[in-house]
Amino acid sequence: MDLRSFFGILPPRILYRDASSPVESIPLPEKVTLLWPGKPASFLKVGVGEEVKTGQNLAKKKDLVFISPVSGQVEEVFTLPGLGRGEDLAITIRVKEQDSYETSLEPVEDFSKLKPMELRELIMEAGFDDLSSISNVPAIWPQVDCLIISALDLDPISCSNRQAFQMNAEHLTDSVQLLLSATQAPRCVLAVPDDMMGHVPQNLPGDCTVAGVANVYPNGLREILAKEHGAGRLMESDGNGIRGNTVVVGAEHALAMAVSLRQGRPFVEKFVAVGGGENGQPKSFKVRIGTPVAHVLKEAGLSASPKGKLIINGIMRGYACFSDQQPVTSSTDCIHVQAQGQVFFYQDIPCINCGKCDAICPVDLAVGLLGRMAEYGKFEECRDIGAQNCIDCGLCAYVCPAKRPLVHFISNAKHAILLEESKAGSGSI
Numbered sequence: 001m002d003l004r005s006f007f008g009i010l011p012p013r014i015l016y017r018d019a020s021s022p023v024e025s026i027p028l029p030e031k032v033t034l035l036w037p038g039k040p041a042s043f044l045k046v047g048v049g050e051e052v053k054t055g056q057n058l059a060k061k062k063d064l065v066f067i068s069p070v071s072g073q074v075e076e077v078f079t080l081p082g083l084g085r086g087e088d089l090a091i092t093i094r095v096k097e098q099d100s101y102e103t104s105l106e107p108v109e110d111f112s113k114l115k116p117m118e119l120r121e122l123i124m125e126a127g128f129d130d131l132s133s134i135s136n137v138p139a140i141w142p143q144v145d146c147l148i149i150s151a152l153d154l155d156p157i158s159c160s161n162r163q164a165f166q167m168n169a170e171h172l173t174d175s176v177q178l179l180l181s182a183t184q185a186p187r188c189v190l191a192v193p194d195d196m197m198g199h200v201p202q203n204l205p206g207d208c209t210v211a212g213v214a215n216v217y218p219n220g221l222r223e224i225l226a227k228e229h230g231a232g233r234l235m236e237s238d239g240n241g242i243r244g245n246t247v248v249v250g251a252e253h254a255l256a257m258a259v260s261l262r263q264g265r266p267f268v269e270k271f272v273a274v275g276g277g278e279n280g281q282p283k284s285f286k287v288r289i290g291t292p293v294a295h296v297l298k299e300a301g302l303s304a305s306p307k308g309k310l311i312i313n314g315i316m317r318g319y320a321c322f323s324d325q326q327p328v329t330s331s332t333d334c335i336h337v338q339a340q341g342q343v344f345f346y347q348d349i350p351c352i353n354c355g356k357c358d359a360i361c362p363v364d365l366a367v368g369l370l371g372r373m374a375e376y377g378k379f380e381e382c383r384d385i386g387a388q389n390c391i392d393c394g395l396c397a398y399v400c401p402a403k404r405p406l407v408h409f410i411s412n413a414k415h416a417i418l419l420e421e422s423k424a425g426s427g428s429i
């Protein structure tokens with residue numbers, strides 16, 4: 001995957017893993033766990049012991065969506081320390097073998113007959129939050145100058161978007177029409193790895209162009225696609241409002257949106273790449289949302305080692321999984337097992353000023369300096385040299401010969417800056 005340059009003079013070229021392996025289905029687990037970040041149990045309309053159906057919205061309030069991916073009985077409701085701020089609500093459901101569906105979604109025959117806001121509401125109701133940066137309040141709709149549907153992946157070992165694109169490309173025209181209507185973007189770009197151009201359908205709408213992109217990391221990151229192939233800046237919402245002009249939706253979700261709305265069935269299953277361990281070759285699976293990582297690993301013939309690591313969503317941008325009971329969510333693209341001897345340890349040694357991190361940073365940050373400022377809590381200085389522009393690609397830490405935890409330092413600084421900015425409007429730190 002990683003082609004190191006001659007004597008390390010040039011930065012490494014990190015290729016995305018091959019996505020041509022067959023996709024198997026993981027059988028339903030005994031129980032699923034669903035996570036609802038930052039929500040209290042009072043937002044649930046079901047309690048322990050109640051029956052739920054596949055596709056049922058478990059949220060009490062009409063404008064919220066919390067879909068059950070299985071049919072079964074609620075066994076437990078509890079809270080977990082969240083990955084963001086605060087706690088996540090968690091609910092476990094004992095699974096019945098057969099799905100029985102209950103959903104308010106009606107199949108849509110003609111997307112052009114619905115208003116943009118109605119389409120966005122249906123997309124949200126089907127369990128997708130990809131358009132959450134676009135407000136549903138017409139008075140503050142941001143201008144979307146470009147929509148990108150990306151068949152590239154977010155990490156070198158993920159392949160969800162490429163696999164969905166290869167297997168379901170015939171639905172792309174439908175997806176493009178749906179997303180153009182829902183976002184009101186004047187144009188659409190279909191970003192495709194240059195070795196998969198043969199899968200592009202012939203009948204794309206006239207306002208959709210195709211961009212071939214080298215299958216090299218980090219070309220699939222949304223910020224890079226928005227800059228290189230869109231209108232310049234990825235649209236994101238934070239505490240201070242909405243910024244940017246380009247919406248990027250991964251091909252897996254874009255295709256699933258069209259199919260969900262056509263069939264009137266919410267999104268309950270996704271592609272997950274699983275690999276690593278001593279001998280584990282990566283394999284691809286379709287997994288029901290909520291399935292515990294332990295169940296996926298068992299079915300994939302892998303197991304977590306007590307002194308190893310489980311990494312969710314990739315070696316460059318992923319995070320360590322604190323328990324193998326953690327569930328697959330709608331954004332889980334891959335699960336990577338590291339055996340004890342494969343775990344990478346960061347070191348607490350000073351920067352040797354080699355400049356490798358600066359040379360590889362795709363957004364041209366002075367990463368060595370930024371890392372040192374962030375390490376010593378100088379967050380105002382971090383903001384002044386552009387810490388917020390870091391796109392968390394992980395390349396700086398990957399090349400650092402001193403094994404400095406650069407991404408962790410910079411993430412900490414970004415978090416501190418954001419916290420201060422949201423407390424004080426745009427005031428100083």
Ligand code: SF4
Binds near residue numbers: 362364
């Ligand atoms: S993680 Fe951030 S600072 Fe490091 S190379 Fe990527 S964009 Fe640059």
Ligand code: SF4
Binds near residue numbers: 368
């Ligand atoms: S790569 Fe590591 S050692 Fe080299 S300048 Fe960057 S932080 Fe310092």
